[in-house]
Amino acid sequence: MNENTYQERRGQIENYFDRTAAAAWEKLTSDAPLGRVRATVRAGRDNMRATLLSWLPPDLHGKRILDAGCGTGALSVEAARRGAEVVAIDLSPTLVELARNRLPPDVASRIDFRSGDMLDAALGKFDHVVAMDSIIHYRTEDAVSALAKLAERTSSSILFTFAPRTPLLAFMIAVGRIFPRGNRAPWLEPMAEERIASLMAQHASLALWNRGRTQRISSGFYQSQAMEWQTS
Numbered sequence: 001m002n003e004n005t006y007q008e009r010r011g012q013i014e015n016y017f018d019r020t021a022a023a024a025w026e027k028l029t030s031d032a033p034l035g036r037v038r039a040t041v042r043a044g045r046d047n048m049r050a051t052l053l054s055w056l057p058p059d060l061h062g063k064r065i066l067d068a069g070c071g072t073g074a075l076s077v078e079a080a081r082r083g084a085e086v087v088a089i090d091l092s093p094t095l096v097e098l099a100r101n102r103l104p105p106d107v108a109s110r111i112d113f114r115s116g117d118m119l120d121a122a123l124g125k126f127d128h129v130v131a132m133d134s135i136i137h138y139r140t141e142d143a144v145s146a147l148a149k150l151a152e153r154t155s156s157s158i159l160f161t162f163a164p165r166t167p168l169l170a171f172m173i174a175v176g177r178i179f180p181r182g183n184r185a186p187w188l189e190p191m192a193e194e195r196i197a198s199l200m201a202q203h204a205s206l207a208l209w210n211r212g213r214t215q216r217i218s219s220g221f222y223q224s225q226a227m228e229w230q231t232s
Helices: 003-020 022-028 036-054 074-081 093-102 105-110 140-151 167-176 193-202
Strands: 064-068 085-090 111-115 126-131 154-162 209-219 222-231
Touching (some): 003 140, 022 036, 022 093, 036 154, 036 209, 036 222, 074 085, 074 105, 085 093, 093 111, 105 111, 126 140, 140 193, 193 222
Parallel strands (some): 064 085, 064 126, 085 111, 126 154
Antiparallel strands (some): 209 222
């Protein structure tokens, strides 16, 4: 991992989600009415979350899960309802506080919300890690290195999403550059599926891991692809 590029991009992400976009994300992740474009993003995220949850065991009692980049906590809540003990972490203290405020009483004892770095070794070990849309702003090499670090503390599976390298996504990124810099999200870093798979297969920390399922979700301005890696 290039520590400089990782830390630089991490700082941009934290600043954007904690200061610039917190109100927009609060609305996006609620039931409030949305415009046409943001409605497609909400639908896409809901579909992706359901996909990732379907790749986890239906019974998660006795399992410890890391929700890496938890946002407002929707995935954490569903995993906890299956019996998991969830550590939910996000770079944005504002989004984490919103997640705490939305936390249903029936799962409050099963979710530990924190703000900070998903790679912090102090978080401990996990059976499963889910990183939904939390590595999409990093260079491919840095994203793979981050996943490898998570794998060192994970016993069963890592589920993550990335921005697929497609003409449509390239067009949407170009459109996004029209907006004033202060209103932009940090650039997405489109990734080629086979390059991610190749880099992961070559990484020493992933020697005992195998590529599993993959699924692309395309919903208007939400373009994302899920990938599963499992231990041998």
